[in-house]
C-alpha cells in the first residue's frame with residue numbers, strides 16, 4: 039500500500055509509523071553517547087545498566103522482577119526478538135497457535151524453523167478470542183502460543199479475563215508463550231495493558247517482547263528487548279549470539295538516561311488517545327463507522343454503509359480515486375475473511391489526520 043500510495047501521491051495512513059519527530063531529548067542523548075565514543079560493540083546481551091533500568095520498569099509496571107543478568111536481552115527491534123524466540127524453541131513438527139488477524143512476521147519465522155502454524159480466527163467485528171476453540175486445537179505437538187496485546191491490526195487489547203483463560207488453558211502443559219507487547223504504552227480509556235509478565239503462571243513460560251522503536255516513535259532505530267525466565271533466555275541467547283551478536287550501543291546508552299524519566303513512556307497513552315479522538319471526531323459525520331481502538335495507534339474503520347466492494351478493491355480505489363492509503367484487514371485474516379474493514383494509522387500529525395478525515399467525509 040505504501041508503494042501504491044507513493045505512485046498515486048496519496049496521503050499514507052497505511053503503514054504503522056509516525057510522521058512526527060522523535061523527542062529531541064532522546065536524539066540529544068544518542069548524539070552525546072556517540073560523541074563520548076560509545077561506538078564499539080556492546081555486550082552480547084545488551085549493556086547491564088539498560089537491562090537494570092528495564093528490569094526496574096517491568097517490576098514497577100507489572101510486579102514481576104526479571105534478573106537483569108540472565109532474564110533480559112536487548113534486540114534489534116521486536117522483529118529480531120520474535121524471530122530469535124521462535125527459532126530458539128520451535129523445531130520440526132512443532133505446532134504454534136496464532137490468532138488471526140495477525141502481524142505478518144510470525145508465520146514465516148515458524149515455517150522456516152520447520153514448525154506448523156495453527157491459525158485461529160478471532161470472532162466478530164470486534165475480534166474476540168474463542169477460548170473453547172483455543173483449547174480444542176491444543177495437541178501434544180503444541181509448542182508455543184503467540185499473543186499480541188495491544189493488538190495490530192485490530193487495536194483491541196486482551197482483558198484480564200483473556201489472560202486468565204490463557205493461563206488456565208495452559209495449566210499442566212509445557213506449552214510456551216510469546217507475548218508481543220510492542221504497543222504496551224498505547225492503551226486508552228479504561229483499558230489496561232495486561233502483560234504476560236503480570237501473571238506468574240504465564241510469566242514462567244513466556245517471552246515478553248517490547249519495541250523501543252514503536253514506543254518512542256523511532257521505528258527506524260530497530261531497538262527492543264525480550265524478557266523471560268532464565269531457562270528460556272539461555273536458549274534465546276544461543277540464537278541471538280550468532281544472529282546479531284549485539285545491538286546498537288549508543289542508543290542503548292541513551293535509553294538508560296531517557297527511561298530514567300517515567301513520564302517519557304507513561305504519558306504516551308494520553309498523546310495517542312488524543313490523536314485517536316481527533317481522528318474519530320473528524321470522521322464522526324462520515325459514512326465510515328468505528329469501534330474506538332482500545333490500544334495501539336491503529337483504528338479499524340468499517341465502510342459497509344458505503345459499498346459492497348471487498349476490502350482490497352475498496353482500499354485500492356481509495357488510493358487511486360481519493361488519494362488516501364489504508365490497509366485492508368482481510369490480508370491479516372484467516373482465509374482472507376472480509377468484514378469490510380480498513381486499518382488507518384493515526385500516529386500522524388493533526389494536519390495529516392484532518393486531511394484524511396476531509397477525504398473520508400467526501401465519500402458516500
Ligand SMILES: Cc1ncc(COP(=O)(O)O)c(C=O)c1O
Nearest residue numbers: 054115116117141190220249251
Ligand atoms: C505487533 C507488532 N509486533 C512487532 C513489530 C515489529 O517491531 P520492530 O519495528 O521493533 O521490529 C510490529 C511493527 O509494526 C508490530 O506491529
